[in-house]
Amino acid sequence: GENVEQHPSTLSVQEGDSAVIKCTYSDSASNYFPWYKQELGKRPQLIIDIRSNVGEKKDQRIAVTLNKTAKHFSLHITETQPEDSAVYFCAASDAGGADGLTFGKGTHLIIQP
Amino acid sequence: NAGVTQTPKFQVLKTGQSMTLQCAQDMNHEYMSWYRQDPGMGLRLIHYSVGAGITDQGEVPNGYNVSRSTTEDFPLRLLSAAPSQTSVYFCASSQNRLGGELFFGEGSRLTVL
Numbered sequence: 495g496e497n498v499e500q501h502p503s504t505l506s507v508q509e510g511d512s513a514v515i516k517c518t519y520s521d522s523a524s525n526y527f528p529w530y531k532q533e534l535g536k537r538p539q540l541i542i543d544i545r546s547n548v549g550e551k552k553d554q555r556i557a558v559t560l561n562k563t564a565k566h567f568s569l570h571i572t573e574t575q576p577e578d579s580a581v582y583f584c585a586a587s588d589a590g591g592a593d594g595l596t597f598g599k600g601t602h603l604i605i606q607p
Numbered sequence: 608n609a610g611v612t613q614t615p616k617f618q619v620l621k622t623g624q625s626m627t628l629q630c631a632q633d634m635n636h637e638y639m640s641w642y643r644q645d646p647g648m649g650l651r652l653i654h655y656s657v658g659a660g661i662t663d664q665g666e667v668p669n670g671y672n673v674s675r676s677t678t679e680d681f682p683l684r685l686l687s688a689a690p691s692q693t694s695v696y697f698c699a700s701s702q703n704r705l706g707g708e709l710f711f712g713e714g715s716r717l718t719v720l
Binding site: 495500503528530536537538539540543583585594595596597598599600 | 640642647648649650651652655665666697707708709711712713714
């Protein structure tokens with residue numbers, strides 16, 4: 495089955511700086527890669543996703559890049575703000591997510607004022 | 608529009624007891640799933656369903672049963688609770704088999720003593 499590794503487990507950045515979270519996956523058949531944000535005590539919510547026919551996708555301050563050859567994808571957050579503090583999960587699936595996403599273990603992003 | 612509703616939000620059980628976590632969605636989504644979240648482990652798939660009458664196992668199905676008699680409901684049954692099942696459980700749904708955004712419920716925190 496799919497295995498998703500996520501790094502780092504904790505990331506502390508100064509407000510206004512950029513943050514990068516990286517994930518690798520094992521199954522070359524995977525073709526859907528979403529990122530979820532979970533604030534403390536809340537449910538995970540989708541913030542951005544990318545499919546394998548696209549190398550990069552951007553939505554305002556967040557972007558995701560995908561390298562299928564190397565089997566890794568990354569989340570980039572620019573101009574970080576206090577509300578970006580949360581746990582971020584990457585995930586991968588070979589059926590658009592419908593047969594179940596395999597999640598990474600999460601990155602706790604801390605924005606220092 | 609309530610989205611995905613889980614009950615109960617909190618539950619304490621004794622080892623060996625059984626219980627059912629309820630999940631209902633009002634978005635007419637075909638796909639529903641159950642995840643458990645443990646510290647440092649991310650979200651792990653327990654069971655999923657791609658439509659009424661169809662269920663399948665995920666990564667960690669042992670000790671859990673599910674059924675899908677209607678499109679709206681997807682209950683998770685713990686047959687004989689064990690301390691290892693202490694966790695936060697999330698139900699999620701998405702529109703169809705081709706996936707896309709998973710909509711999560713608020714979570715159910717279960718403690719097994």
